[in-house]
Amino acid sequence: MYSIGQFAKKTGLTVRALRFYSEKGLLEPCFISDAGHRYYNDANIEIIQKIVTLKYLDYSLAEIEELLRNGEQQLIESLMFQKKQLEKKRNQIDRVIGRLDQAIEIGKRSESIDTTIFLSVIFNLLKEDEQRDYLQGILPDELVERLYDFFDLNIIEANQKYMDLANQLKQAYIQPIQDEYLESLIEQFFSLVPQDIAEDLVEVLKEYEDIQFDEWLFPSPFIKEEEEWLISQAERLGLHGGVDDE
Amino acid sequence: MYSIGQFAKKTGLTVRALRFYSEKGLLEPCFISDAGHRYYNDANIEIIQKIVTLKYLDYSLAEIEELLRNGEQQLIESLMFQKKQLEKKRNQIDRVIGRLDQAIEIGKRSESIDTTIFLSVIFNLLKEDEQRDYLQGILPDELVERLYDFFDLNIIEANQKYMDLANQLKQAYIQPIQDEYLESLIEQFFSLVPQDIAEDLVEVLKEYEDIQFDEWLFPSPFIKEEEEWLISQAERLGLHGGVDDE
DNA sequence: ATTGCATCTGACGTAACGGTAGATTCTATA
């Protein structure tokens, strides 16, 4: 017979955890003294090994209780199910890591990035699928496809260029620069989308005059004033307007 | 200006979550009416996009608050750290999935497995490293190495055989079988470890007579009575005793 | 004015314990 402290040392669990299992009825001590002290024996070891094992396999305590009560038969089935759950989790994490990689890569290549711009780029990476669905609802499928075919290939470079340009334009708003530089920046900004796609895009947008891109799904790197300033500058310099999306 | 419900729809968050962020000071509405109703505007959208982004990257709300407050500089560093954390998580999950695979494979090949035996096998898979450390503390390194070299190669087959034999021996305890069968079972059980290693093991164990294997780290598939019965039967049949470990 | 929906505050519940307080009990030594 072990006191709770000895049992804890033996099993590597904490005293608190053992008491918790005892309360929950998951692992009842073999004997409880009049003073309320819990005592454990080797039979308890067997049970707690099962508990530890299943916990390691990422079962919740409730599921463990289920399995220990009546799960003799379904254990292997359950393990296969559990494996699928874990694979889902892993794939999810993998996706996030992938995005992080892209984001880090984009961030590394630029120096002095505005956090707002940077986070909006990551947001775009994350919401890519949703954005695509949304665009397919309001633009011709074929155009969306061409757009994404292009970005899929150049996602890192495009985003990096996008960030740098947005950054410089933001600075130009604070500290005016020469018109030639500004013109160049704006033109580069608009030409992030290749010429042919851009032209078709402008065509379509003219047709449906009232299209408003969801500000939630397509965050702008600029605040209101910056955006208005940009448009006015573009008009002043005689450039064709329109705010792009990706 | 959006009411909380409209804002929730726009952002895909729940009303409750928005109120929660408001309470925590993570995202304060731009305006609160006398009646206490919260109203949001486009500036709030920008903030919440950051929050959603960082949440997706598996930051806690506390960390997000930190980052939003003063994290302009350290964002990229933080992302790299975050990536490492996620990789740790993923590797951990991968390990568990690997063990599950082994366990499922072992379980598939046997029919009618006793749950207790099966779980103890998985437990052994999980605690392999700890067991090895422990053994290296009490046995000659060279012997441990040979033992594990053997098991690493045959882990699935060895465990499967181990399970089947334990199963049959347990049944023999309940329903006695012919001596020849029993003798064969016990011999097979002892010969799970190859002859040469077993002999050296016996040698060493004779030297240190008082070695007791930790019952926690090395669970036996048998209960006390079964074990005593087994030893008595082995002696009766003139077989060399000793309970093996892996 | 009424109806019905939206929103409010405040409270409790979740999972699996960790931490602490104050009271009791066990164990070892003098």
Next chain:
DNA sequence: TATAGAATCTACCGTTACGTCAGATGCAAT
């Protein structure tokens, strides 16, 4: 055997990021 110190007890609060009520109030439209 007395007593000091360690171990254990119960009971309660805290954690995370909200979900889910209840009961009260507000808002918009008929």
